[in-house]
Amino acid sequence: MRKIIAILIGYFCGLHLQAQDLKPQKQRLDFARMYLEIGGNFFPSFAGKQMINAEVTSIDYSATLNPYITWGGFHFWGHAEFYVTFPIGQINLDGNKVRHKLQNSVATGARIYPWALKQGKIRPYFGCNWGTLAFEHIPQTGEKYTMLSKDFLLNFDTGMIYNYRKIGFRLAVNYYPNNKWQYPLNKTEMAEISTPSYSIQLGLLYAFDATKKNTQKNLEKWNSYPNVSKLSYDAKSFGDFFIGAGPSQSFSLSNSEYNAQEFPYLQQRLSSSAYFDLAVGYHFNQFNFFTALSFRNPTYTTEGFGVKQTIKKKSLAIELNKYLIDFSGFAPYIGLNIAYDNIQYKEDVNGSKRETNVSSFEPGITFGWDIVPGKTNEAIVLRTNLRWHPYANFKVDGKAFNFSQLEYNLIQVMFYPERLKR
Numbered sequence: 001m002r003k004i005i006a007i008l009i010g011y012f013c014g015l016h017l018q019a020q021d022l023k024p025q026k027q028r029l030d031f032a033r034m035y036l037e038i039g040g041n042f043f044p045s046f047a048g049k050q051m052i053n054a055e056v057t058s059i060d061y062s063a064t065l066n067p068y069i070t071w072g073g074f075h076f077w078g079h080a081e082f083y084v085t086f087p088i089g090q091i092n093l094d095g096n097k098v099r100h101k102l103q104n105s106v107a108t109g110a111r112i113y114p115w116a117l118k119q120g121k122i123r124p125y126f127g128c129n130w131g132t133l134a135f136e137h138i139p140q141t142g143e144k145y146t147m148l149s150k151d152f153l154l155n156f157d158t159g160m161i162y163n164y165r166k167i168g169f170r171l172a173v174n175y176y177p178n179n180k181w182q183y184p185l186n187k188t189e190m191a192e193i194s195t196p197s198y199s200i201q202l203g204l205l206y207a208f209d210a211t212k213k214n215t216q217k218n219l220e221k222w223n224s225y226p227n228v229s230k231l232s233y234d235a236k237s238f239g240d241f242f243i244g245a246g247p248s249q250s251f252s253l254s255n256s257e258y259n260a261q262e263f264p265y266l267q268q269r270l271s272s273s274a275y276f277d278l279a280v281g282y283h284f285n286q287f288n289f290f291t292a293l294s295f296r297n298p299t300y301t302t303e304g305f306g307v308k309q310t311i312k313k314k315s316l317a318i319e320l321n322k323y324l325i326d327f328s329g330f331a332p333y334i335g336l337n338i339a340y341d342n343i344q345y346k347e348d349v350n351g352s353k354r355e356t357n358v359s360s361f362e363p364g365i366t367f368g369w370d371i372v373p374g375k376t377n378e379a380i381v382l383r384t385n386l387r388w389h390p391y392a393n394f395k396v397d398g399k400a401f402n403f404s405q406l407e408y409n410l411i412q413v414m415f416y417p418e419r420l421k422r
Contacts, residue, residue: 037070037083039203041174043102043196045094050137051185062094066103070203071411075330078116081125084108084410099138101147102195105271106249106410107131111157119163126158132251132271135181135195146184146304148267153178159201168205173198184265187305222374231326235285235376240419242290244383246412248277250298250313254393254402261399263307270311270403272298277385277409283416285376288323290333294385296407310346311401315339317387319366329373335366337387343394345401356396364389368409379420385409 045063049056072083085107092099109129117123136147159172179197182190225233250272259266281292293316300311321335342359364387371382385407392403 033074033207035072035168035205035207037072037203037205039068039170039201041066041068041199041201043199046194046196048137048193049185049191051189056185056191061100062092064093064102065091074117079113081111081113101134101136101138103134105132105134117161117163119165122160122162124160128154128156130154133176146265146267148181148183149271166207168207170201170203170205172201174201184304187265218374225375227328229326230288231323231331231372231375232286232288233375237285239282239284240416241282242414242416244279244412244414245276246409247274248296248407248409249274250405250407252403252405254404256401258396258399258401266304266307266309267302270300270302272300277412279412289321291320293318306350308348312344314342321366326372326375329371330369331372332369337364337366339364339389345394345396358394362389362392377419379416381414383412383414385412
């Protein structure tokens with residue numbers, strides 16, 4: 001539960017921004033600036049273990065460079081940064097050493113700047129991020145090893161940024177305190193492996209101005225809104241329909257009873273591949289409330305030592321959400337949902353296959369936020385959703401395959417056709 005609370009506290013968002021210096025009067029539209037960043041994390045080499053001829057031997061894994069892309073925003077008038085980072089691969093820096101994969105999943109983080117960002121100045125920061133970390137030994141020959149992951153790690157970083165006009169440069173050190181793994185060398189034997197506890201990060205940022213497309217009348221009106229108010233402030237219409245789509249990922253927060261007994265060498269807590277969250281709904285503008293119907297279809301896969309499991313889930317959820325407040329364009333909400341899930345489970349054990357299908361209703365809790373500089377007057381809104389389904393599970397041979405699933409909708413673009421007409 002503490003992990004979930006930590007995720008809810010830390011948020012990221014891209015907000016309409018102005019690329020020029022932040023103004024001292026702290027207007028509403030100066031609250032945040034959006035940026036895109038490309039860069040890489042350098043991980044040093046480290047020692048591992050493998051099984052050869054029934055003996056455990058030590059091996060060396062090469063140093064790696066892990067490129068990434070980040071979409072984020074500088075918030076609270078330059079004193080905070082919230083972001084989401086997407087990994088885009090791994091480069092082994094020594095081809096002669098044993099290959100491996102050590103990669104972060106999509107990660108969300110927050111950073112604090114004691115001194116506000118300013119053009120032409122170096123500004124230090126410290127922060128943390130949440131995500132999963134996956135590790136896999138890749139032998140040159142032989143059977144495929146298991147990829148393991150640690151779910152929702154809390155990692156830390158410290159660094160500095162230098163801004164010049166629209167360009168920024170980042171130099172940082174990331175610290176990974178949870179770096180010890182019980183890694184399966186075969187179906188029955190485990191070995192402890194310690195992956196690097198730090199990485200060195202270099203990044204190049206580009207800021208851009210998304211508010212210039214609005215009329216001067218709109219900008220003046222939006223800047224006149226109170227910094228803290230209800231989202232319904234200045235709402236003229238009763239409500240509006242919306243449609244939306246955005247990339248998502250799902251994580252199971254509980255160990256699987258079935259895997260723990262039948263396949264302890266497989267990954268116990270699963271994370272899905274990326275998928276799209278599709279939504280249609282109605283926003284009751286004057287009541288700070290919206291309802292939505294959402295469709296998601298995550299796929300989970302784990303394999304190793306001749307065994308492969310695939311779980312395909314199709315889920316349709318109806319949810320009711322209430323906005324809590326609007327703070328300079330950041331509008332968090334909370335609500336309840338119930339999902340109808342259809343799960344297709346496939347298992348392949350050394351060529352022997354079987355399949356099962358189950359369906360059920362799953363209650364859940366929704367938490368999220370909208371980015372709304374123009375309150376209920378904007379046709380395009382950026383939304384982030386987190387849905388927790390604590391009782392999600394199905395059974396195989398009478399044993400529970402637990403999920404306690406957390407769905408993380410990264411950035412969903414919502415379109416309000418009726419607002420566009422107005």
